[in-house]
Amino acid sequence: MSDAALWTALADPHRRAIVALLLERPRPVGEIAEACGLSQPGTSKHLKVLREAGLVRVRHDAQRRVYALDPGPIITLDAWLAPYRKLWNDSLDALGRRLDETASDPPDTPLPKD
Amino acid sequence: MSDAALWTALADPHRRAIVALLLERPRPVGEIAEACGLSQPGTSKHLKVLREAGLVRVRHDAQRRVYALDPGPIITLDAWLAPYRKLWNDSLDALGRRLDETASDPPDTPLPKD
DNA sequence: GGCATGTATTCCTTGACAGGCATATAACTG
DNA sequence: CAGTTATATGCCTGTCAAGGAATACATGCC
Numbered sequence: 291m292s293d294a295a296l297w298t299a300l301a302d303p304h305r306r307a308i309v310a311l312l313l314e315r316p317r318p319v320g321e322i323a324e325a326c327g328l329s330q331p332g333t334s335k336h337l338k339v340l341r342e343a344g345l346v347r348v349r350h351d352a353q354r355r356v357y358a359l360d361p362g363p364i365i366t367l368d369a370w371l372a373p374y375r376k377l378w379n380d381s382l383d384a385l386g387r388r389l390d391e392t393a394s395d396p397p398d399t400p401l402p403k404d
Numbered sequence: 405m406s407d408a409a410l411w412t413a414l415a416d417p418h419r420r421a422i423v424a425l426l427l428e429r430p431r432p433v434g435e436i437a438e439a440c441g442l443s444q445p446g447t448s449k450h451l452k453v454l455r456e457a458g459l460v461r462v463r464h465d466a467q468r469r470v471y472a473l474d475p476g477p478i479i480t481l482d483a484w485l486a487p488y489r490k491l492w493n494d495s496l497d498a499l500g501r502r503l504d505e506t507a508s509d510p511p512d513t514p515l516p517k518d
Numbered sequence: 519g520g521c522a523t524g525t526a527t528t529c530c531t532t533g534a535c536a537g538g539c540a541t542a543t544a545a546c547t548g
Numbered sequence: 549c550a551g552t553t554a555t556a557t558g559c560c561t562g563t564c565a566a567g568g569a570a571t572a573c574a575t576g577c578c
Contacts, residue, residue: 294417301415302566303408313487319525332567334526339565353524353575361492367485373427375482378475416536433555446537448556467545467554 292344293370296363299343304328305336309359312346316358407484410477413457418442419450423473426460430472 299305307326311317317325323333337357340346344363349356413419421440425431431439437447451471454460458477463470 297415297417297420298565301411303411304566306411313491320523329568330525331527331569335566338526350575355525359488359491361488364485364488364492368489371478371481371485374473374475374478377427377473378478381475412535418536434553443538444555445539445557449536452556464545467552469555 292363293366295343296345296366299339299345302336302339304332305340308333308336308340308357309345312357312359316349316356318351318354318356320354322357407480409457410459410480413453413459416450416453418446419454422447422450422454422471423459426471426473430463430470432465432468432470434468436471 300309304326308322311322311325319330319333319337322328322337323330326333328336337346340357341348344360346357347360349358414423418440422436425436425439433444433447433451436442436451437444440447442450451460454471455462458474460471461474463472
């Protein structure tokens with residue numbers, strides 16, 4: 291349920307952009323709208339979806355509504371991801387754990403296919 | 405390939421169910437269809453989306469197509485999530501971190517039991 | 519009170535899927 | 549070869565969500 295709402299909320303690129311914006315700092319609606327190139331009503335609608343998914347929360351500041359990230363759902367996503375993280379750890383092992391970061395001196399590189 | 409395809413693919417609950425199934429072990433289409441209560445054509449279409457998002461890969465076994473998870477996109481998701489993970493770590497700190505766990509990732513902290 | 523600012527909500531239209539069905543393709547069996 | 553199993557694809561339809569425009573709501577200021 292809330293899990294589904296979370297995925298649905300993050301499925302939209304504009305909403306991911308909003309979330310990324312709010313990662314830097316809380317912002318009022320107008321600022322988000324301009325930064326994302328969205329209309330004000332459109333921004334409000336996206337924010338509503340994010341709010342109902344629990345991803346953001348609002349602080350009333352006079353007429354302004356300042357939105358900020360709520361870290362809660364991030365934990366949910368992280369938990370969902372955990373089993374798969376284990377998967378790619380195994381996978382790295384199986385391939386010789388020589389991905390494109392930090393590794394630079396394997397004696398012989400067996401050239402994984404594809 | 406795109407980030408968007410990945411999120412779109414995971415936005416569907418049936419596809420998340422398929423991914424969860426494939427986490428246990430690779431499976432042929434028919435088995436996935438039955439396990440998820442989906443029709444065979446529907447399952448094939450979902451698998452196509454997952455394939456194009458890079459989340460699964462196919463192994464041809466006679467007439468069977470055995471699908472397996474591809475760990476690549478998981479890394480992408482994990483990278484996307486990383487900044488937010490930092491956010492909720494900060495959040496826990498701010499609260500006095502007397503919650504459950506705030507494990508960072510030294511060489512051996514393999515996610516106790518999720 | 520009236521007006522300006524900032525945000526939310528409603529209505530409408532359009533486009534993107536998901537699901538069901540029939541059918542096409544591929545590979546094994548005899 | 550024909551028949552059978554396993555999967556993919558094409559078409560159709562209903563549903564749902566995103567975007568735009570106009571408007572309602574809320575708050576501060578004079």
